[in-house]
Amino acid sequence: MIAVVTGGAGFIGSRLVEALVKQDAVVHVLDNGSTGRIDAVHPLAIVHQVDIRDPEAKAIVNAIKPDMLFHLAAQADVQRSIQDPGFDASVNIAGTLNMLDACREAGVRKFVFASTSAVYGSLQKRKLSVTDRTEPISYYGLSKLVAEHYIRLYHAFFGLHYTILRYGNVYGPGQTSKGEGGVIAIFMEKLQADLPLPVNGDGEQTRDFIYVDDVAQANIAAIANGDQGTFHVSTGRRTSVNKVVQVLQRIRKDEIIVQYREARAGDIRDSCLDNRQSQASLSWKPVTSLSEGLRLTHQSWQQRST
Ligand code: NAD
Numbered sequence: 317m318i319a320v321v322t323g324g325a326g327f328i329g330s331r332l333v334e335a336l337v338k339q340d341a342v343v344h345v346l347d348n349g350s351t352g353r354i355d356a357v358h359p360l361a362i363v364h365q366v367d368i369r370d371p372e373a374k375a376i377v378n379a380i381k382p383d384m385l386f387h388l389a390a391q392a393d394v395q396r397s398i399q400d401p402g403f404d405a406s407v408n409i410a411g412t413l414n415m416l417d418a419c420r421e422a423g424v425r426k427f428v429f430a431s432t433s434a435v436y437g438s439l440q441k442r443k444l445s446v447t448d449r450t451e452p453i454s455y456y457g458l459s460k461l462v463a464e465h466y467i468r469l470y471h472a473f474f475g476l477h478y479t480i481l482r483y484g485n486v487y488g489p490g491q492t493s494k495g496e497g498g499v500i501a502i503f504m505e506k507l508q509a510d511l512p513l514p515v516n517g518d519g520e521q522t523r524d525f526i527y528v529d530d531v532a533q534a535n536i537a538a539i540a541n542g543d544q545g546t547f548h549v550s551t552g553r554r555t556s557v558n559k560v561v562q563v564l565q566r567i568r569k570d571e572i573i574v575q576y577r578e579a580r581a582g583d584i585r586d587s588c589l590d591n592r593q594s595q596a597s598l599s600w601k602p603v604t605s606l607s608e609g610l611r612l613t614h615q616s617w618q619q620r621s622t
Contacts, residue, residue, distance in 0.1 A: 317339070317340075317341045317342070317383050317384065317539070318341065318342045318344070318380060318381070318382040318383050318384075319336050319341045319342070319343050319344070319382055319383065319384045319385070319386065320343075320344045320345075320346060320377055320380060320382045320384070320385045320386070320424075321333050321336070321343060321344070321345050321346070321361075321386045321388060322345075322346045322347065322368050322385070322386070322387050322388055322389035322415060323346075323347055323352065323387075323388035323389030323390060323430070324343070324345030324346070324347055324352075324357060324361065324363075324388070325345060325347040325349060325352030325353055325354045325356065325357050325363070326347070326351060326352035326388060326389070327352075327486070327488070327490050327491045327492070327528065328388055328430065328483075328486055328528055328531055328532070329345070329347070329352065329386075329388040329389070330352070330353070330356055330357055330358070330490060331488070331490070331528050331529055331531075331532045332386060332388065332531075332532040332535050332536075333345060333357060333358050333361050334358050334532070335529070335532040335533065335535070335536055336536070337358050337360050337361060339536065342362075343358070343360070343361040343362070344361065344362045344363075344364060344376075344380050344382065345357050345361050345362070345363045345364065346364050346366055346368060346373055346376065346377070346389065347363065347364075347365065347366075347389060348365060348366060348367045348368070348389075349365055351392070351393075351492075356490070364376050367411075368389045368407070368411040368412075368414060368415055369406060369407065369410055369411045369414055370414075371414075373414060373415070373418065374414055374415075374417060374418040374421070377415070377418035377419065377421075377422050377424070378418060378421050378422045380422070381422045381423065381424075382422070382424055383424070383425045383426070384424065384425060384426050384427075384428065384539060385415065385418075385419050385424050385426070385427050385428070386428045386430075386535055387412060387415050387427060387428065387429050387430065388430040389407075389411065390407060390408050390411075390430065390460075391403060391404045391407040391408055391456070391459075392456070393456070394434065394454045394456045394457075396456075397454050397455035397456035397459065398454055398455060398456075401455040404455045404456055404459050405455065405459050405462075407459075408456070408459035408460060408462075408463055409459050409462050409463055409466070412429075412463040412466060412467070413463075413466055415427075416466060416467065416470045416476065419470075419476055420470065420474045420476055424476070425477060426476075426477040426478060426479070426538075426539070426543070427467060427470070427476055427477070427478045427479075428478070428479050428481065428535055428538045428539075429463065429464065429467055429478065429479070429480045429481065430481060430483060431460050431461075431463070431464055431480050431481060431482040431483070431546075432456075432457065432460050432482055432483055433482055433483070433484055433485075433524070433548075433550075433587055433589055434452060434454060434456055434457030434460060435450045435452055435457050435460055435461040435464070435482065436448060436449070436450055436451070436452075436457075437450070437451040437452045437453040437454075437457060438451075438453055438584045439451060440584070440585065440586065442586075442588065443552065443588050443589065443590040444548075444587070444588065444589050444590060445548075445590045445593075446482065446546045446547065446548060446590075446593065464480050464546070467480060468480075471544060477543050477544065478543070478544060479538040479541075479542040479543065479544075479545055479546075479547065479598075480545070480546040480547070481531075481534055481535065481538065481547055481548075481549045482546065482547065482548050482549065482589065483526065483531055483549045483550070484523070484524035484525065484526045484548070484549065484550035484551065484587070484588075484589050485499070485500075485523040485524060485525045485526065485587070486525075486526055486527075486528055486531050487500035487501065487525055487526070487527065487528065487609065487610075487613060488527050488528030488529065488609065488612065488613050488616075489528070489612060489613055489615075489616030489617075490528070490616070491504075491528070491613075493505055499523070499557060499560070500525065500560060500610070500613060502514070503560065503561075503564065504613060504614065504617045507564070507568065507572070507614075507617070508617055508620075512573040512574060512575040513561060513564075513572060513573070513574050513575065514575050514577060515557055515558070515561070515574050515575065515576050515577070516557075516577060516578070516579050516580045516583060517576070517578070517579030517580075517583070518558075518576065518579075519556060519557045519558035519561065519574070519576065520556050520557075520558060521556065521557055521579075521583065521584075521585050521586065522554035522555055522556045522557075522585075522586045522587065522588065523554075523555060523557070523586075523587050523588075524550040524551055524552070524553065524554065524555070524587055524588045524589050525551065525555050525560070525606060525609070526549060526550055526551050526602055527602065527604035527608075527609035527612075529604060530549075530551075530602035530603060530604050531549050533600060533603075534547075534549040534594070534598060534600050537598040537599055537600035538598060541597060541598045541599055541600075542594075542597050542598045545593075545597055545598075547591075547593060547594035547597065547598060548589035548590060548591045548593070548594050549591070549594065550588070550589035550590075550591045550594075550602075551591065551602050552588065552589065552590055552591040552592070553588065554586060554587075554588045555606055559606075560606075560610070561574055563606055563607050563610050564610060564614065566607070567607075567610060567611055567614050568614070
């Protein structure tokens with residue numbers, strides 16, 4: 317199989333590249349290196365340092381004629397999307413459109429898209445399901461939602477197969493405190509510097525934290541399953557920020573100091589994504605427990621500093 321991974325130098329993309337190489341796929345990475353690390357891409361992958369909005373990116377996909385294109389390259393910083401909605405739209409909408417066109421011209425079999433729980437905005441429900449109302453409260457959530465609609469219409473008009481994966485809060489080795497869902501990366505940075513962990517509000521807010529390799533495996537599962545479906549890539553569990561601190565405390569053994577500060581305006585209280593449909597349709601399930609995932613993440617941060 318020949319695969320293209322856009323954003324393959326990024327936190328999630330680089331792990332997906334590794335997983336694809338393990339499956340003996342020929343992997344091409346399209347990445348401009350803006351937030352990713354080109355030097356961290358698996359040595360067996362072929363890297364094209366290019367912007368996904370560039371006509372050259374389209375020409376490269378056309379020359380490769382991959383079977384699958386995994387589209388992860390994005391402007392993934394929520395705050396930046398609010399400061400600069402035009403830039404966010406150009407990368408997340410126009411960039412996606414350029415990649416869809418490339419797939420159409422190159423006769424790519426399937427397009428797998430990295431979407432986000434941010435498409436639901438502040439909708440409060442015990443567990444969100446993919447049929448729930450989407451009402452983004454950031455330009456980032458909006459641009460991802462618009463991109464989803466373009467993908468569905470590319471199937472309707474041009475027959476391009478797709479799977480849309482809406483990720484929960486992804487964490488794991490290699491994540492930086494920028495971008496989406498960075499609370500665990502922020503904690504790792506603080507622990508490394510022996511600084512207190514900043515917790516917004518009372519710490520009882522919950523998120524659906526999913527380990528990065530489980531996300532990579534959901535993408536792998538989408539190679540053969542889930543055509544024309546939209547799925548949650550999540551654990552289906554609510555984990556409070558205080559619980560994350562507690563588990564880190566057990567891993568570190570030494571005392572962790574927590575600094576509670578005012579809740580951030582606009583932050584949602586709880587976020588949990590039902591993954592039963594994904595498990596059934598993709599033949600996939602997350603296998604990494606929170607304690608194991610945090611242990612691996614913590615270990616990688618320690619190795620980074622030695
Ligand atoms: P990341 O910033 O580490 O990776 C994005 C990659 O895309 C980087 O390597 C960057 O250099 C590249 N890139 C950005 N703009 C580009 C452009 N114009 N042209 C070419 N390459 C470009 O982010 P990540 O956390 O690995 O996110 C990967 C995908 O998953 C994104 O689409 C993001 O929206 C989505 N997602 C992430 C999370 C999360 O918790 N991290 C949650 C939901 C969805």
